[in-house]
Amino acid sequence: MRVVAVQDYRALSVAGADAIAEVIGAKPSAAVAVATGNTPLGAYDELAGRHRRGELPTARLRVFQLDDYVGVRPDDPRSLYGWMKRAFVDPLGVPPERVVRLAGDAADPEAACAAYAQAVRGAGGLDLAILGLGLNGHLGFNEPPCDASAPTRVVTLTEESVASSAGYWGSREVVPTRGVTAGMDLLLAARRILLLVSGASKREILRRALLEPPTGALPASHLQRAADVVVLADRAALSEELSGGTLES
Ligand code: F6R
Numbered sequence: 001m002r003v004v005a006v007q008d009y010r011a012l013s014v015a016g017a018d019a020i021a022e023v024i025g026a027k028p029s030a031a032v033a034v035a036t037g038n039t040p041l042g043a044y045d046e047l048a049g050r051h052r053r054g055e056l057p058t059a060r061l062r063v064f065q066l067d068d069y070v071g072v073r074p075d076d077p078r079s080l081y082g083w084m085k086r087a088f089v090d091p092l093g094v095p096p097e098r099v100v101r102l103a104g105d106a107a108d109p110e111a112a113c114a115a116y117a118q119a120v121r122g123a124g125g126l127d128l129a130i131l132g133l134g135l136n137g138h139l140g141f142n143e144p145p146c147d148a149s150a151p152t153r154v155v156t157l158t159e160e161s162v163a164s165s166a167g168y169w170g171s172r173e174v175v176p177t178r179g180v181t182a183g184m185d186l187l188l189a190a191r192r193i194l195l196l197v198s199g200a201s202k203r204e205i206l207r208r209a210l211l212e213p214p215t216g217a218l219p220a221s222h223l224q225r226a227a228d229v230v231v232l233a234d235r236a237a238l239s240e241e242l243s244g245g246t247l248e249s
Contacts, residue, residue: 001229003210005238009198012234013042016130019194019230020047021056023128029060030127031120033182035140036066036083038168039132039196048091058092062123064116066131067141068104069165069176070154078169078176102152104180109154113180117152120182126190129182133197136160137205137218141181145216148225151183184219188226195223197233206231207239 006012020043023030034040050056068080075082081101089099100119106112120126131139136158142150143158157165157179165175187193197206209220210231223229233242 001210001224001226001231003231003233003238003242003244005243006232006234008234008236009042012039012196012198012232013046015232016040016043016194016196017046017050019232020128020130021050023192024056024058024061027127028057029062031062031064031123031125033064033066033126033129033131033140033187033190034084034088035130035132035196036080036087037132039198040130041087043130043196044087044091047088051092056092058094061092061094061098063089063094063099064120064123064126064182065100065102066129067179067181068102070104070109070178070180071176073105074101078174102180102182109180113152113154116180117183117186120152120186126186127192129187129190129193131187131193131195133195133202133206133209133220134161135164135201135205137209137220139184139187139195139220139223141179142184142187142219144219146184146219146222147216148188148214148222149183149185151185152181153183155179155181184222188222190226191228193223193226193229195220195229195231197231197237199234200236202233202237203239206233206237207242211241 103112
């Protein structure tokens with residue numbers, strides 16, 4: 001695992017874009033799982049600029065939605081699919097037929113999860129998982145407690161995640177209580193994982209995730225056992241122990 005410290009959110013966005021562009025440059029048909037949330041938005045903007053300038057070919061990219069709410073249609077303002085489309089898929093010019101949804105609005109969400117997992121496996125696994133860190137240590141909607149082998153599935157959102165989502169949508173009342181998420185099994189098997197972390201509110205959970213023994217109580221701690229993890233964090237998100245750089249794991 002490599003921990004890369006950058007000064008601030010702007011630097012995080014540029015470095016995040018560099019890390020994503022590196023994978024796409026090496027493999028234009030890369031299979032990439034794309035987080036929503038606020039943290040990666042600056043990196044996606046930066047990538048969109050590069051795409052507009054003709055510096056980032058995306059016609060062959062394969063995009064996999066990371067998570068969504070159960071019962072929320074793609075045209076609903078709360079849809080994470082819609083968010084991913086607006087923030088990543090459209091500005092980067094990814095052809096719609098190369099985007100795999102994780103359909104929380106399906107009549108049978110468990111079957112949609114199984115179809116999604118099959119699609120990831122059919123693509124030969126993920127080349128890159130772009131992830132953010134939840135205040136409760138979740139990755140995607142892999143809520144605690146959660147094993148490293150947890151499959152793509154329907155989950156009940158924790159109080160903390162409902163509260164974070166309320167920050168996106170205005171109030172807790174409009175936040176669904178269940179979600180669908182790419183499994184920890186698929187994410188941890190990604191050939192590269194990029195975890196983007198910004199701000200002092202994430203400092204303590206990031207420290208525990210990277211430095212304390214891996215535990216299901218803190219899903220992001222499973223990253224310690226993944227093959228190729230780059231943690232990009234700004235100074236505000238880094239405790240003193242983590243500011244030094246590479247962590248042996
Ligand atoms: C969103 C997602 C979540 C977020 C996490 C951090 O698709 O999977 O796990 O990455 O909750 O959210 P922000 O970046 O808004 O702090």
